[in-house]
Amino acid sequence: MGDEKSTMPNSLGDMPTEEFKKYGYELIDWIAEYFTDIEKLPVLPKVKPGDIKTKLPKNPPELPEGFDKIISDVDNIIVPGVTHWNHPNFMAYFNSTSSGPGILAELLSAAFNTNGMLWKTSPSTTELERVTVDWMRQMLALPESFWGIIYDTASISSMHGIAAAREQVGEYSFRQMGLSGGGKIPKLRLYASEHAHSSIEKGAILLGIGIDGVRKIPVDNEFKMIPEKLSDAIIEDRKSGWRPFCVVATVGTTSTTSIDPVEEIADICEKEKLWLHVDAAHSGVTAMISEMKYIFNGVERADSLVVNPHKWMFVPVDLSLFYIRKPDVLKKAFSLVPEYLKTAEDNSVENLMDYGIQLGRRFRALKLWFVIRYFGVNGITERLREHIRIGQLFAGWIDEHQNFERMAPAPFSTVCFRAHPASTNSESMIVQGTPYGEWLNEQLLQKINETGKLFLSHTKINGKFVLRLSVSGIRTEERHVKDAWNLIQRTLKELL
Ligand code: PLP
Numbered sequence: 001m002g003d004e005k006s007t008m009p010n011s012l013g014d015m016p017t018e019e020f021k022k023y024g025y026e027l028i029d030w031i032a033e034y035f036t037d038i039e040k041l042p043v044l045p046k047v048k049p050g051d052i053k054t055k056l057p058k059n060p061p062e063l064p065e066g067f068d069k070i071i072s073d074v075d076n077i078i079v080p081g082v083t084h085w086n087h088p089n090f091m092a093y094f095n096s097t098s099s100g101p102g103i104l105a106e107l108l109s110a111a112f113n114t115n116g117m118l119w120k121t122s123p124s125t126t127e128l129e130r131v132t133v134d135w136m137r138q139m140l141a142l143p144e145s146f147w148g149i150i151y152d153t154a155s156i157s158s159m160h161g162i163a164a165a166r167e168q169v170g171e172y173s174f175r176q177m178g179l180s181g182g183g184k185i186p187k188l189r190l191y192a193s194e195h196a197h198s199s200i201e202k203g204a205i206l207l208g209i210g211i212d213g214v215r216k217i218p219v220d221n222e223f224k225m226i227p228e229k230l231s232d233a234i235i236e237d238r239k240s241g242w243r244p245f246c247v248v249a250t251v252g253t254t255s256t257t258s259i260d261p262v263e264e265i266a267d268i269c270e271k272e273k274l275w276l277h278v279d280a281a282h283s284g285v286t287a288m289i290s291e292m293k294y295i296f297n298g299v300e301r302a303d304s305l306v307v308n309p310h311k312w313m314f315v316p317v318d319l320s321l322f323y324i325r326k327p328d329v330l331k332k333a334f335s336l337v338p339e340y341l342k343t344a345e346d347n348s349v350e351n352l353m354d355y356g357i358q359l360g361r362r363f364r365a366l367k368l369w370f371v372i373r374y375f376g377v378n379g380i381t382e383r384l385r386e387h388i389r390i391g392q393l394f395a396g397w398i399d400e401h402q403n404f405e406r407m408a409p410a411p412f413s414t415v416c417f418r419a420h421p422a423s424t425n426s427e428s429m430i431v432q433g434t435p436y437g438e439w440l441n442e443q444l445l446q447k448i449n450e451t452g453k454l455f456l457s458h459t460k461i462n463g464k465f466v467l468r469l470s471v472s473g474i475r476t477e478e479r480h481v482k483d484a485w486n487l488i489q490r491t492l493k494e495l496l
Contacts, residue, residue: 042452052081088475092457099314101374105367119349129365147327154281155199157322161304165246165275167333186243193225195253223258252283255459256408263298414470
C-alpha cells in the first residue's frame with residue numbers, strides 16, 4: 001500500500017485552473033497555427049501501417065505526465081500520421097471539414113459534458129436541439145410536419161428510418177416478438193438503387209432484414225433509380241411471398257451524386273403503402289440554395305430523411321439530422337422507460353432517449369447552433385454555391401480535354417472522370433495482368449496521392465475504375481482545384 005501511495009499525483013481532482021488556462025490558450029494557438037500552415041503539410045501522411053503504433057508506449061503511464069510532453073507527442077507522433085481532412089487539397093470521398101465556430105462549440109460541449117437523454121438531465125441540451133433542428137428544416141424548406149432529431153452519423157439515421165418503417169408493418173410486432181420465432185415473421189423486403197450507400201444494407205443487417213431482404217433496383221444511364229423497375233420488383237416480390245415495407249431513395253449518391261427521381265418513387269410508395277426514406281446525407285444541404293431547391297422535389301412526401309451537416313456544412317464530425325413525419329412511430333419502436341429514468345416532467349416534455357437506440361446523447365446541437373449563427377444562412381449558402389461553381393469548372397476542364405473523359409453527370413461539386421488518352425487505342429491491352437485503361441487510371445490515382453499534394457479517391461462505374469474529385473471543404477478555393485487539375489495532367493503526361 002505504501003508503494004501505491006508514492007505513485008499518486010500530488011493532489012486529487014482535476015487539472016488546476018491556472019494550468020488549464022495556460023494550456024488551453026496554448027492549444028488554441030496551436031490549432032490556429034495548424035490552420036494557417038495547413039497547406040505546408042502533406043494531405044495524406046507518408047506512413048506505413050504500424051508506424052504510429054510503434055512510436056507509442058505499449059503500457060499506460062503509471063505517473064502523471066506533463067502537458068508539454070503530451071503536446072510534443074502530438075506534434076512528433078500524431079500529426080505525421082494524420083490525414084488532413086481540413087486540408088484544402090483533400091478532395092477525396094465526401095470531404096468534411098471543421099470550422100472555427102464548430103471547433104469552439106465542441107470545446108464548450110466537452111466542458112458542459114451534458115447527457116441529453118432526458119429533458120431534465122439538461123433542458124438546454126434538449127431544447128437547443130429542438131430549435132436548431134427546426135432551423136435546419138426551415139433552411140432546407142421542408143414541411144412543418146417534419147420532426148427532427150440529431151444522431152451521430154447517416155448510417156445510424158438511416159437505421160432508425162428503416163426501424164420506423166419496420167414498426168409500421170401492422171401484421172407483426174418486431175418490437176415485441178423479435179426475430180426469435182415468436183410468430184410467423186413476414187419476409188420483409190426493402191428497395192434501394194444499385195447506387196445506394198452501404199449503410200442501408202448495414203441497417204438491414206442490424207434490423208434482421210438481412211442482405212437478402214434488400215433488393216437493388218437498377219439505375220438508368222445517369223445512375224438514377226428506374227421507377228418502373230421498382231414497381232415491377234414490388235409486384236414480383238408480393239407474388240413470391242415477400243412483404244415489401246420500405247423504399248430508400250438517394251439524393252446525391254456516394255459514387256456519382258446522382259439524384260433518384262423522388263417524386264415518382266413517392267407515387268409508387270403511396271400506391272403500394274410503403275415507407276419512403278430519403279438518404280440525402282451529403283448533398284441534401286444544398287437544398288438551401290435557391291437554384292438547387294429542385295433536388296428536394298418530392299422529398300416533402302418522404303416518411304423520413306437524413307441530411308448530414310457534418311459532411312458539407314462545416315460542422316465537425318459527428319452530426320447527422322434525421323427527420324420523420326411520424327415521430328410517434330419511432331417512439332413506439334424505441335421508447336422503454338425504466339423506473340430510474342422516470343421524471344415528473346415526462347408528460348410535458350420530449351425526452352430524446354425515447355426516439356432511438358441510444359440512451360446518452362452528446363450536446364451536438366451546440367456546434368450546429370454556433371455554425372449557423374456565425375456564418376448565417378447566407379454565409380453557408382454562399383460557400384456551398386461557390387463549391388458547386390468550382391466543381392462545375394473542373395467538370396468543364398475534364399470535358400474539354402482530349403485525354404480525359406467524364407464518367408457521370410455532375411449535379412453538385414463531385415466529378416467522376418478517367419484518363420482516356422486520345423493518342424492510344426489500347427484500352428483493352430493487358431498491363432501487369434490488368435486491362436491498360438484500368439492500369440493507367442489506378443496508377444494515375446496512386447501517383448497523384450503519393451505526391452502528398454492532393455488526395456483523390458476512386459469508384460467503379462459500369463465496371464470501370466474511375467477517379468473522383470469532390471469539392472466541399474471550407475478552405476478549398478478555385479486556385480486549389482486549378483492546382484489539382486495541373487497536377488492531374490502532369491502526372492498523366494509522366495505516366496504516358
Ligand atoms: N449516405 C450517403 C449517400 C453517403 O455518401 C454516406 C457516406 O459518405 C453515408 C450515407 C454514410 O455516412 P455516415 O458516415 O455519416 O454514416
